Amino acid sequence: MSASVQSQPAFPRSRYDGVVITAPVTIPYVRYSEKDAHWFLARALAALLKTSGLRKDEIDGLGVSSFTLFPDTAVGLTQHLGFSPRWLDHLPFGGASGIIALRRAARAVQNGDANVIACVAGDTNHVDSFRQNLANFSRFARDAVYPFGSGGPNANFAFLTAHYMRRFGATAEDFGKLCVAQRDNALRNPLALFKKKLTLEEYLNARPIADPLKLFDCVMPCAGSEGFLVMREEHARRLGLPYARILGTIERHNAFPDDPIQDRGGWMLDRDDLYAQAALGPEDMQFFEAYDDYPVINALQMEGLALCGYGEAPNFIRNNSFSLGGSLPFNTSGGQLSAGQAGAAGGFLGLVQALRQVTDQAGAMQIPQANHGLVSGFGMINYDRGLCTGAAILGRA
């Protein structure tokens, strides 16, 4: 169908030396809101100013990701919120938008196109907006997915999950273990929407949504926003902001188009590049913030980023605890499955949490010796599979 893709770039990539990520902010999630996306993005930008002590006009770059900003884009937002940036990016990558925002902003700052770039993602959730978003998510979704039962991503992920379980022998208990571990983390996160402990029995006996998916396999849509700043290292130091190094990043779109059904993602094409850029290996990662709208996608990320082999995630899950104090702490804020999915902010959640971890700002969720953290993103079920993948390694300064 498409030309084969090279897994190694022809030209060695330069590092992000001298550029850092800083100022993690989260605007508390709510299940439903009567506010618009603009409101949540404004709150995130205001929080970034407050955290950094910067004036509004000192932010000369903006990266924006949102599904419900329509009919506006990042462009309309500049006038709406009174910014005059000399660098502007709109990021329609859903769950990969945080990582892609970061890597683009980092290059812009590194090369002097902007001094300080505020990256924000946020969405509202009106009572009927989720249905409307699904109905018009993409042309292929409108033509060839939504008319079939209108189950939204539940149906798509049910196909991927059923296939993955059959092909690689994953069980409901494997996925449940991840969900339960994440919920334990969420109980330490004051901003998580889910406040109740989840047991494996509750997970296994929950009501069916789209077989084999049950209630706790599916993210809960909500409203909220997330943000961070990208600036030069000496600038962050001058402002007295705790910051993290950007050791490596990758992105890929529409990888493996000839696979009949998705059971691997673009990470597999680019992970060598990621670890080479960071001069680290998967074994050096002290925690992992994965994109978790449904548990099967966690398995694809573990395999894609070489934490285990292709098809070996079930065993990998059985052999790790994923708790904050255990082996490979995983989705340390509870992830989207326990914190909620605030639209495009779901693509920032893991990155913002990783930034907190390597800068010792994770509070009750803090893991010891968080020196290198792996963050992964996955986005945009355009038709039958997610198209965007990305990953980043953050390091302690």
Added chain:
Amino acid sequence: MIEPLKRPQKRNPILPLRQPTLPPGTRSRASKQMAAAVAEGRFELQHCHDCGQIQYPPRDACTRCLSVRLEWKEVDGRGELISETLLHHSNELYFRHLVPLRLGLVRLPQDITLLAYIHGDCPPAPTPVRLQAHLDKSGQAVLVALPPVDTPQMADDRILREMTSDPKFRKVLVTDAKSATGQALCKTLLDAGADMVWAGVAEPWKQPPGFDMLVKHPNITVVPLDLSDARSVQDLSSSIGAKVDILINNAEFHRNTGIADRPGTETARAEMEINYFGLMRLAQYFGPALRARSGEGIAATAWVNVLSVYALSSLPNQGTFSASKAAALSLSQTLRAEMHHAGIRVVNVFPGPIDDEWTQLVPPPKLAPAALAKSIVKALQDGVEDIYPGDVAQDLFQKWRLNAKALERDLWEQ
């Protein structure tokens, strides 16, 4: 194996009528072309004219060579169900009473993956299936995966019943039921499991051969219906309009005249009175009743108009008849647009010459009334929108698709 459909219970009149809802009907322009083929009973996918690539979902360019010369060609549909789900929750009202719904991904040997409804008789994935395209209640194309070979009660599958208008357990009104085609329709519908047939007849004192059968058959009720009389149409709709599930308008007035054959407009008027205004009267009185009942489980589902293939291009020696059928076709398109809001399928039937008293001098092949009735019932069972039954109709339809101007000249010579 799916449960055979059971005869529906009598409706409890104190329960509120379920309002009709539709599945999402918004489609891209490319996707509507798929529906156009499905409406005529073909499953077509986009083929690249330049490199031969076959692709789905419909696109504006070829994924392999970026050519924009894309063509729609029929495909076989045999493939493999590679993964499936039983969907318990939907975000759209229409599906709320249909869940749980079986959905799956089907891989065709042309290396494309298609999302489809899965027929209840398909074994669990992975398994071979036959993919078919159907029109859903919105009139747009959707895909259904069927078992590789037919199963005994296949048509009773819940999702297929949503896509088709199978007469089984349904109540049907046939207009001009005493005509040869009308009688054949009554019999064929009952053979196909229709609950009952109302046989609409005008001028009941004129009783052609076979009329007795209509009167005596336990599942046929003869009712007075004169399409040239608005009062007659209104009276019948008041008494049975709220019970009709399928309406088949088979009434026609047919003479063999062009323009120069005789002076005056009386014949042309008489043809228009039945073929065009008659349809309009029916639509005005029965249309609203059918629309209101389309949300019920086994209720109102289809409206059939018996037109003529000469509605597409005039047969000059039957010029006024052709004109009245062309007018009826145009009106039927309006009817289809109006009925579509309630999910009622409007089926247009374009037969060639029917073997009856008005085509005595037309040389064969001619369409036997029983064959026409069979095609109509099959169209309801298949859920298609337009049919061209018989060899003449097929021939003229293909010529019309290929080049309508050339066909116009062909018909000069007939």
